[in-house]
Amino acid sequence: MSESSTPATTPPVPSEGLVIVYTGGGKGKTTAALGAVFRAMGRGWKVAVVQFIKGKWRTGERIFAETLPGLTFLVMGHGFTWDSDDLSRDKRAAIDAWETSKELIASGNYPLVVLDEITYVVNYGFVDVEDVVAALASRPPHVSVLLTGRNAPEPIVALADVVTEMRSVKHPFEKGKKALLGIDF
Numbered sequence: 001m002s003e004s005s006t007p008a009t010t011p012p013v014p015s016e017g018l019v020i021v022y023t024g025g026g027k028g029k030t031t032a033a034l035g036a037v038f039r040a041m042g043r044g045w046k047v048a049v050v051q052f053i054k055g056k057w058r059t060g061e062r063i064f065a066e067t068l069p070g071l072t073f074l075v076m077g078h079g080f081t082w083d084s085d086d087l088s089r090d091k092r093a094a095i096d097a098w099e100t101s102k103e104l105i106a107s108g109n110y111p112l113v114v115l116d117e118i119t120y121v122v123n124y125g126f127v128d129v130e131d132v133v134a135a136l137a138s139r140p141p142h143v144s145v146l147l148t149g150r151n152a153p154e155p156i157v158a159l160a161d162v163v164t165e166m167r168s169v170k171h172p173f174e175k176g177k178k179a180l181l182g183i184d185f
């Protein structure tokens with residue numbers, strides 16, 4: 001959307017946002033976060049999504065995001081961390097994605113910021129958990145931040161307002177089935 005077509009009135013945003021965590025081993029964390037994006041954008045909010053996975057996969061959400069002017073959608077680095085033997089490059093990519101995320105949060109321009117799969121880069125030690133906690137605690141009060149990924153670090157769980165743990169009851173992966181286009185990516 002060009003600046004000229006930006007509405008003169010800003011959409012309503014509640015004065016207090018939430019820190020929301022979707023964690024656990026079951027399917028649904030990223031897709032639930034994208035549902036929150038759908039809802040927020042319906043309210044006319046600018047939304048930022050940072051995916052802390054490396055960018056070799058063209059996911060459905062990434063393709064669709066390119067068509068949505070109100071959505072800032074950033075994907076860290078290239079390929080998955082666990083495919084790589086070049087850890088220093090991965091660490092650099094994670095730190096860059098996190099530095100950008102901090103700016104997006106602190107700017108106050110995005111009432112919703114999604115940090116998808118951020119738990120991995122924290123659990124790998126690429127990003128300092130106390131730095132994440134500090135950025136969440138000092139965010140503009142109207143900004144909500146939604147974090148996803150397995151094994152959410154305890155300090156983030158302690159600070160969060162909403163923590164939902166997805167529990168797997170069954171998944172086709174257990175029968176050797178591969179990820180399904182349009183459903184899994």
Ligand code: ATP
Pocket residue numbers: 025026027028029030031032117148149150166168171173174179180183184185
């Ligand atoms: P989704 O993106 O589908 O919401 P997710 O974000 O909860 O899934 P991730 O840990 O990010 O799950 O893993 C993403 C990929 O792993 C997806 O292809 C998803 O189908 C698959 N997956 C998620 N949960 C499980 C599970 N319990 N067993 C096997 N594969 C899973």
Ligand code: MG
Pocket residue numbers: 029030031117148149
């Ligand atoms: Mg996910």
